Amino acid sequence: xxxxxxxxxxxxxxxxxxxxxxxxxxxxxxxxxxxxxxxxxxxxxxxxxxxxxxxxxxxxxxxxxxxxxxxxxxxxxxxxxxxxxxxxxxxxxxxxxxxxxxxxxxxxxxxxxxxxxxxxxxxxxxxxxxxxxxxxxxxxxxxxxxxxxxxxx
Amino acid sequence: xxxxxxxxxxxxxxxxxxxxxxxxxxxxxxxxxxxxxxxxxxxxxxxxxxxxxxxxxxxxxxxxxxxxxxxxxxxxxxxxxxxxxxxxxxxxxxxxxxxxxxxxxxxxxxxxxxxxxxxxxxxxxxxxxxxxxxxxxxxxxxxxxxxxxxxxx
DNA sequence: CGGTAAATCAGAACAAAGTTCCTTATTCAA
DNA sequence: TTGAATAAGGAACTTTGTTCTGATTTACCG
Numbered sequence: 001x002x003x004x005x006x007x008x009x010x011x012x013x014x015x016x017x018x019x020x021x022x023x024x025x026x027x028x029x030x031x032x033x034x035x036x037x038x039x040x041x042x043x044x045x046x047x048x049x050x051x052x053x054x055x056x057x058x059x060x061x062x063x064x065x066x067x068x069x070x071x072x073x074x075x076x077x078x079x080x081x082x083x084x085x086x087x088x089x090x091x092x093x094x095x096x097x098x099x100x101x102x103x104x105x106x107x108x109x110x111x112x113x114x115x116x117x118x119x120x121x122x123x124x125x126x127x128x129x130x131x132x133x134x135x136x137x138x139x140x141x142x143x144x145x146x147x148x149x150x151x152x153x
Numbered sequence: 154x155x156x157x158x159x160x161x162x163x164x165x166x167x168x169x170x171x172x173x174x175x176x177x178x179x180x181x182x183x184x185x186x187x188x189x190x191x192x193x194x195x196x197x198x199x200x201x202x203x204x205x206x207x208x209x210x211x212x213x214x215x216x217x218x219x220x221x222x223x224x225x226x227x228x229x230x231x232x233x234x235x236x237x238x239x240x241x242x243x244x245x246x247x248x249x250x251x252x253x254x255x256x257x258x259x260x261x262x263x264x265x266x267x268x269x270x271x272x273x274x275x276x277x278x279x280x281x282x283x284x285x286x287x288x289x290x291x292x293x294x295x296x297x298x299x300x301x302x303x304x305x306x
Numbered sequence: 307c308g309g310t311a312a313a314t315c316a317g318a319a320c321a322a323a324g325t326t327c328c329t330t331a332t333t334c335a336a
Numbered sequence: 337t338t339g340a341a342t343a344a345g346g347a348a349c350t351t352t353g354t355t356c357t358g359a360t361t362t363a364c365c366g
Binding site for chain 2: 004013016018019020021031037048049050052053054055056057058059060062063065068073075087090094095096097098099100101102103104106108109113125140141142143144145146147148149150151152153
């Protein structure tokens with residue numbers, strides 16, 4: 001069953017999305033409440049799975065991940081077994097940051113972050129050796145214009 | 154100037170990527186160190202910009218964002234002015250979670266999260282009314298197979 | 307439109323974690 | 337090998353997270 005989210009919850013989530021390291025007192029002041037209700041609401045939203053996790057975002061380039069590719073994948077295989085193996089392959093590879101199954105012409109899109117083009121090729125070769133893929137198009141990112149995980153609440 | 158990252162820093166970042174809400178003591182134990190050095194290293198990596206921010210990840214569907222599109226954009230305009238206005242339009246729209254400038258045939262890719270298809274159309278109409286765009290292809294996600302911001306350190 | 311029960315809130319008390327300080331160990335260069 | 341600079345470990349201190357209680361509000365039903 002789902003938890004009803006009210007205006008105060010939304011404000012709290014908004015705060016946390018911007019900076020999850022702020023203290024409860026600060027958040028309470030900003031949303032016009034006090035410590036206890038803010039804490040209780042955060043706890044409930046955690047338990048309800050609305051707040052999935054708490055992480056740090058790292059500067060990919062500062063850590064040597066200079067290349068980012070979006071990979072468009074077409075496949076001729078549509079059986080359960082193939083899909084299962086494809087999924088496992090994606091989950092096993094940490095360079096895959098996103099994977100979506102699509103509607104329409106293109107079957108899957110991946111976002112892949114690697115140190116350089118050579119590392120992408122290694123990834124690509126490994127992937128196609130594991131599962132049969134009909135057609136692949138790689139889109140190379142030149143510039144990350146915008147990047148956020150924040151939802152517009 | 155960049156900060157040298159050693160094996161211990163990498164372990165700490167690995168911990169924080171998984172769960173940034175854990176206590177310093179827990180992290181220190183896991184990486185085989187103690188509170189103080191862990192705290193100092195985190196502070197330094199913050200100051201150096203390696204750790205960009207600390208946020209919560211929310212369940213988009215639980216919050217009513219049921220639709221996700223990848224949008225491939227071709228433009229015939231390549232002047233500074235056009236690019237500036239396009240960039241401003243993207244930054245002004247919170248439904249755009251990612252935007253990359255690409256090499257090759259397709260000029261830009263966007264990741265757009267909205268409550269439903271109608272909301273996407275509203276976004277699309279608003280965007281093309283603001284800036285001239287030659288060609289747009291929208292890829293509709295049926296299923297989010299994988300989603301992480303963690304880098305493989 | 308009351309009156310009661312349930313839920314929520316504000317503030318205080320307590321526990322736990324973050325932050326600082328100081329001493330000891332380690333590293334690196336002369 | 338010796339000295340200076342740097343980092344680590346542990347204890348003191350401060351801030352924050354967490355729990356508890358009483359008061360208030362909200363919601364529901366007669």
